[in-house]
Amino acid sequence: MKLRNILSVVFVSVICFSCATGPSSGQRRARPSVVKSGKDQRAARETRDFRIIHGLFSKGEYEEVLPKMTFFEKRYPQSDYLPQIRNLRGLTYLATKRPLHAIQGFKKALEVSEDTNFKQFVLYNLATAQFEANQVDETQQTLAEIHPESLDRETTIKFHSLRSKLYEQINLPIESAREILSVGRVIQPSDSNKFYNEQLEKYLKTTEDVSLLDSIYRDFEDSLFADTVLYRLGSLQIARGNTSEGQGYLRRLTEKFPNSSYYAYASNLIGSSDNQTVVDSTAVGVLLPLKGKFAKFGTQTLQAIQLAFRIFNVDEPDTKISLILADSGDDANQTLKALEELYFKHHVVAVIGPLLSKGVEPVTQRAEELGLPIITLSQQPGINGDFVFSAGLTHSLQAFELARYAIERMGLKKFAILHPRDKFGEQYSQSYWDAIEALGGEVVGVESYPSGDTDFRQPIDKLSGLYYTEARQRELDELAKLRQENNIKKRNRKTEKYFSLKPIVDYQAVFIPDEPKVAAQIFPTFAYRDIDKMQFFGPAGWHTDELITRAQASAEGAIFVDAFYSRSTSPGVKKFVTKYQSTFGEEPGVLEALGYDAAIILNSVLGNRSRARIEVRDDLKSLNNFPGVTGKISYRAGQLARSLTFLTVRRGQIEEIQAD
Secondary structure, X not given: OOOOOOOOOOOOOOOOHHHHOOOOOOOOOOOOOOOOOHHHHHHHHHHHHHHHHHHHHHOOOHHHHHHHHHHHHHHOOOOOOHHHHHHHHHHHHHHOOOHHHHHHHHHHHHHHOOOHHHHHHHHHHHHHHHHHOOOHHHHHHHHHOOOHHHOOHHHHHHXXXXXXXXXXXXXXXXXXXXXXXXXXXXXOOOOOHHHHHHHHHHHHOOOOOHHHHHHHXXXXXXXXXXXXXXXXXXXXXXXXXXXXXXXXXXXXXXXXXXXXXXXXXXXXXXXXXXXXXOOEEEEEEEEEOOOOOOHHHHHHHHHHHHHHOOOOOOOOOOOOOEEEEEEOOOOHHHHHHHHHHHHHOOOEEEEEOOOOOOOHHHHHHXXXXXXXXXXXXXXXOOOOOOOEEEOOOOHHHHHHHHHHHHHHHOOOOEEEEEEEOOHHHHHHXXXXXXXXXXXXXXEEEEEEEOOOOOOOHHHHHHHOOOOOHHHHHHHHHHHHHHHHHOOOXXXXXXXXXXXXXXXXXXXXXXXXXXXXXXXXXXXXXXXXXXOOOOEEXXXXXXXXXXXXXXXXXXXXXXXXXXXXOOOOOOHHHHHHHHHHHHHHOOOOOHHHHHHHHHHHHHHHHHOOOOOOXXXXXXXXXXXXXXXXXXXXXXXXXXXXXXXXXXXXXEOOEEEEOOOO
C-alpha cells in the first residue's frame, strides 16, 4: 500500500530526460525556418509537434500529453523522434505512479531505437519502472545490461543509487554499501552527501567483520564516502579494546578527509580512547534529570533503580554494585557532558538513562562511539547501535503490540488511522501501519487533522465516503428520485434519510494516536456521523481517568496499552508494588516500573563478577523472555521489547484485559 523509498532518488519527469532526449544521434535537431517543399513542411510539423509534447511533459501536464503522444505515433509512424516519444511515454507513466504501463513504454522505445547510447538511458528508465513495480528479478537483469561508463555523471549516480536500493530489498546490505561508495566516486561534495553517508553508515553497521570492512575500504579508497568506512572501522576496533588499530583508522580519516563530518568525532575518539581500557565493572551510571522541572520524574525513576539494586534492603544479599548518579538536566549538551563524565571520570561499565527524549540521539551516538552499553528509558529510542538498548515505552513497541492484539486475538483485518498532523502523530501512525501490514492486516484509510483541532467531522467523513460525494453520484440520484416519489421538499429530522448518504465503513477499527482529551472529542463524532459501535485503539497516554471523565460512555470498549498496571493480578507486579510502597510510601507508576526492570536486567547481567563492556553488550543482546514487572522482556533489533499490558474501559472504569 505504501511506496518505500530507501534512497532519495525521486523518479519524476526529470529522470534521464536530459540524457535520453538531449542531442544525440537518435534525436533530430531543429530544421531551418525556410520551408521549400511539402516534405520540408511535414518535417517542420513533426518537429513542432515533438516540441509541444516535450514542453507539456516538462511542465508536468501528464494527462494532457499522453493523447498527443498517441496522435504523434499514428501521424508519424516512421519518425526519427519515435524512440524519444516512447521513452517520454514511459516517463509520464512513471511520474504518475503507473510503473507497469511505464515498463511497456520503455520496452517499445528500445524496440525502435538504433542509438546505442540512448538505449543505455532507456534501460536505466526501464529498470527504475521495474523496481517501482516490485519486479526484482527483472530489475536485476535490466541493470546488468547497462554499461555505467556510457552514462553521464548524473545518471551514473542514479544508476548506483538504484542498485543500492535493489540490494537492500534483497537483503544484501554490504553490496548496497559498495554501490553507495561507487556513487562517491562520481558525485561532487555537497550538503546532500549527508544522506548517502547516513545510508552507508546503516549498511556498514550490519557487519562487525573488520577484515571485510577493511577490504571494502581498500576497494574504495578513492570514494568521497570512504571516510564513513574508516570511521566504522576505527570506532569498532576501539569498542573492542583494540585501541592502536582503531586509532590508526581514525588518524587516516583525519589526514585524508579534513572536511569530513566525522572529523571532530574521530579526533575526540582518538584523544579519549586511551581511557577505554579502564573499566570499573562494579560501577553503573544512572543518567536522569535530578534538578529542574523534570526532577520529580527523575527521582521516581531513581528510587525504582535503587530498589532493584537492593540499596535500601539490608536483608538481601549485597549486589556489590555502586550507582554513580549524573544529572542529565533538560538540555542535550548537559546530558552529553554528564554521559562523558560517567565514562571518563567514573569508568562505569554501563549506563541506565536518559529518561527524556530530548537529546537522546547525540547521547546514544556518543555511547556507541565509546563502546559503552546504554539502556535508555525515553520514548524516543535514540540511534540504532550495537551498544544502544531501548527500554522505554516507544511508539513502535506500542503500535506493534496493539496491531498484534487486534489481528491475532480479535481477528480483525481492516483498519483506519486518524492522527494529528505532528511529529508524534506521524511516528505512531507510520509504526502502526507497518505493524498492521507485517502481521497480515490491511490499512484501508488514513486521515490526519491539524494538531489542536476540535472539529473532526471532515477527516471522519473522508474515511467513511461522506466527503467526496461526487464519487457517489448514483446514490445521490437515487435519493433525489425517492424525494420526488414521496413528495419530500423540506429537510428535517424526519426526512433526513432521504437527503443523507450512508457512511461506507470498510474498516473494523480505528487507531487514534492522540491524547485523551482529543480522543474524547473524536469518539462521539463517529457516532454523530452514523458510525456506531466502532472499535477504537490508542496509545499508553489513554491510561488515565481523564479519558473516562471527558469521553464518558463513548469511551466504553476502547482498547489501549501500557507497560505497567499497578492493580494487575500478576504475582510479580503485586510483589513489586508492595515492596515499592513499603520502601517509599507511594504507589509506583510506569516510569518506576520501566526503571526497575532496566536495573534488574543489568544487575542480572553483571552478577557478582568482573565484566567487560563488550560482554555486557553481548549478554543484553541474548536476553530472552526475562520476567519483568512490565512483562516478559526480550532483545529485538535494539529494543528491550516486552509483552505490554492491554487495558480497556468497562462500565466507566479502566480494567486490565486478561490473557486468554
